Amino acid sequence: MDINESLNRILHARESLGELFYDHFLSTYPELQQHFAGVDFKRQRVQLVTALMIIERYHADPTPAVEQYLQYLGTKHNELNIPKEGYGKWTEAMIEAMGRFHGDDWSPTLEEQWREAIGKAIALMFEGYETRVTV
Numbered sequence: 001m002d003i004n005e006s007l008n009r010i011l012h013a014r015e016s017l018g019e020l021f022y023d024h025f026l027s028t029y030p031e032l033q034q035h036f037a038g039v040d041f042k043r044q045r046v047q048l049v050t051a052l053m054i055i056e057r058y059h060a061d062p063t064p065a066v067e068q069y070l071q072y073l074g075t076k077h078n079e080l081n082i083p084k085e086g087y088g089k090w091t092e093a094m095i096e097a098m099g100r101f102h103g104d105d106w107s108p109t110l111e112e113q114w115r116e117a118i119g120k121a122i123a124l125m126f127e128g129y130e131t132r133v134t135v
């Protein structure tokens with residue numbers, strides 16, 4: 001399975017990856033829970049899964065529109081006071097959740113593809129921390 005099929009399975013499974021991710025993310029890194037006070041998790045899970053679509057798209061085809069969206073997302077997180085140090089934790093929790101989600105279909109190659117895609121997205125989000133990008 002490659003990253004595109006992985007994404008398809010995630011999207012077909014509605015919010016289920018989002019549930020796995022937030023349960024794992026916030027229990028493993030309780031210091032980050034403060035940022036989610038008052039957040040509507042149903043909405044958040046849907047937005048998270050949709051963000052994976054953006055991340056995969058940029059990996060497959062780095063178009064200016066998707067680049068701009070990721071920079072904007074970074075600006076938004078900067079305005080939410082999300083520390084840059086949180087992103088390594090986010091990545092590890094996401095890889096763990098994806099591994100659980102895919103079970104026997106998970107592989108080192110697929111992990112590598114997602115890590116590369118997530119890394120590129122985070123680099124763009126960090127550009128949006130330095131320069132305010134709006135849409």
Ligand code: HEM
Binds near residue numbers: 086
């Ligand atoms: C690659 C990493 C990340 C991606 C792709 C991502 C994606 C998203 C998306 C798509 C939204 C919704 C934005 C909107 O309302 O338009 C969001 C909101 C948010 N994210 Fe992230 N995020 C990432 C990292 C993080 C990290 C590391 C944290 C905290 C430690 C975090 C905390 C939040 C919070 C608190 C919100 C606002 C929720 C709300 O007020 O409704 N995110 N994120």
